[in-house]
Amino acid sequence: MNESVFQGPVRLTAERTVIRQLTLDDAEALVAIVREEPEILPQTLQGVHDAEALAHWLTVSVPNGQRFAVSLHLAIADRGTDTLVGFLGLFKVDTTHDTCEVGYALRAGVRGRGHATEALRLACDWALNDCGLHRVELRTLTDNIASMRVAEKAGFRREGVQRGAGRHQDLVMFSRLATDAVADGPVRLVGVGVGPGDPELVTVKAVRLLQEADVVLVPVLAPDEPGRAESVVREHTAKAERVVFALNDRGGVTPKRAAAWDAAATRVLEAFEKGARTVVFATIGDPNVYSTFTYLAQGVRAGRPDVVVETVPGVTAMQDLAARSGTVLAEGSESVTLVPLTAGTDGFRAALATDETVVAYKFGSRASEVVAALKDAGRLDDAVYGARLGLPGEDVGPAAALDGPVPYLSTLIVPGRRTGRGGKL
Ligand SMILES: C[S@@+](CC[C@H](N)C(=O)[O-])C[C@H]1O[C@@H](n2cnc3c(N)ncnc32)[C@H](O)[C@@H]1O
Incomplete structure (x- = not known):
């Protein structure tokens, strides 16, 4: 057996999706797939019908959990629950030309939630940036519009039709090269509600965003004064940066207030300029209930209309x-x-x-x-x-x-x- 270009263990995460090795914990979901949707099983898993067979497959396919056979078959899991939702394979590895092919299948009930695009992008980023491959190929049936969209969203380019290449049917060939520039998706400003003050009253989603964001801003009254949301945020991430927000100024949109909102928006826009993809602005309680986030978001949108603005709800006071x-x-x-x-x-x-x-x-x-x-x-x-x-x-x-x-x-x-x-x- 050739030494694989893929070295483990593999665990790659995106917003909603994880791709990782199959484990014995996947046995229950695997058995359900075998019963309900056997057509999505990759060829290598045909015959793996129960926990015992899975245990055997794991010892054969992932020796020491470190080295893989030439082709690699990974689990696509939902990030929130770590439940198996599909499979992704990197196969037909050619180490002379540094190429391979990618394929994936998702359970019917989870399609349309972005798992396919995220899984494909994660696997290809890894294969091209970390495993030394130069070209990843992907082939779809000519009438599989959804799959073609997913390929394009994951940075693949269409090359042409291969006549009769898939069980006598025409296939469209897509490829991604290590040298392709792949758009990174939109930049995001996320208003994250961190609850009234108790660090335990912060949602799992909020904690994930605080930890994953490139920049986390917390509003404060003065640069040297701890903010109301700050102590909660600091329980979950060290990277909180204070931004003065004139929170207690009275009398409508005072010049002091407007200037503070503009300065905060400029701070966010500068973060994007410097390469940040996700900026989080933490607010006490919920970001859609009497929160300063609304004013910041308006300023940021005015300066950069392509910014995607989102909020994560928080427990209110x-x-x-x-x-x-x-x-x-x-x-x-x-x-x-x-x-x-x-x-x-x-x-x-x-x-x-x-x-x-x-x-x-x-x-x-x-x-x-x-x-x-x-x-x-x-x-x-x-x-x-x-x-x-x-x-x-x-x-x-x-x-x-x-x-x-x-x-x-x-x-x-x-x-x-x-x-x-x-x-x-
Ligand atoms: C600007 S509003 C923010 C509301 C917040 N976004 C929410 O969802 O609860 C500020 C008001 O929220 C309430 N509040 C927020 N945090 C609180 C806390 N830790 N204890 C008591 N009241 C709180 C108070 O009435 C305060 O005057």
Whole structure:
């Protein structure tokens, strides 16, 4: 057997997809594939029908887990669950010309989610950049439009039709060379919600983005002052950079605010100029709930319309307060009204006049007005309050105990008036 150009172990990851060696943990999924979709099994796995056969196949095909036979058969797995979703093979390796062919197959239920493009791109980047190959070939049937799109998205170029080359049918030949320039896909600005303060209330997706991003920005009031999202972000990545954001300026779009937003947008655009592909901007709570991210995204889009803007949801302060105070936010047919008190208590009073749930944000300096409004509505005794949730100095208790101004990071829940179990159904 020739010494392979492929050296292991292999584990390559993209946003949604991993390609890696098959393991015994894949046995269950493999058995399901054998039962339901045997046509997607690569030839080398024909006859591998159960865990025992897989164990044997693994010892024969991946000795020591380090060296592979001349052709290489990898598992395509979903990155979130590590479940086997298909197979990818690099085969027909020709070490005289440094070429090989690539093929893949995905389970029917997972198609159209980007796994094929990511797997193909990962495998070819690796074969061409790390394994010394110069050309990877890919052949598809002439009517397989989806496969041709995937090939092009993964950087392959169409060469022409090979007549009768695939079981008497015509095939389209695509190739990618080590010297081809392959577009890297769009640059991304991602607003990542990191929850109210507790580093454990950060989603798995947020942690992955914080760790994978080329640049992570956290908004702060002043360059030397720790940001509200910063302590959470630093629990998950060391690469947080502060960006001054004039968070507490009042009175609409003040010149100070506008200048800070523009400066932050310029900072993001510079990061892209220097080669960053993904810039993350971390915000407390959720990036689509009263978050500064919205203003940053508008500035970045104005400077560079091709930037793809995305958000990752985060746990909001009201959800955290509900959990920490044992308060149900909504039952049955109840509504929840979220009111910021920046501009006064009128909206809050109007919401309290209903029997529904009311949540107040941004009332730090207006705590006594809030208490007065609750008293007037006869709802003070039901209301709960939480300051600095999940952060040092956290304070959770009945709103009736409030006395004087409270921190900016304070949230209040007035639960809907309820009559008994299921009363609001
Ligand atoms: C600019 S808004 C940001 C909201 C955030 N994006 C969210 O999804 O919860 C700031 C307000 O959120 C609430 N808040 C955010 N984090 C909090 C925390 N750790 N404790 C209490 N309230 C918090 C407060 O009402 C604060 O005035």
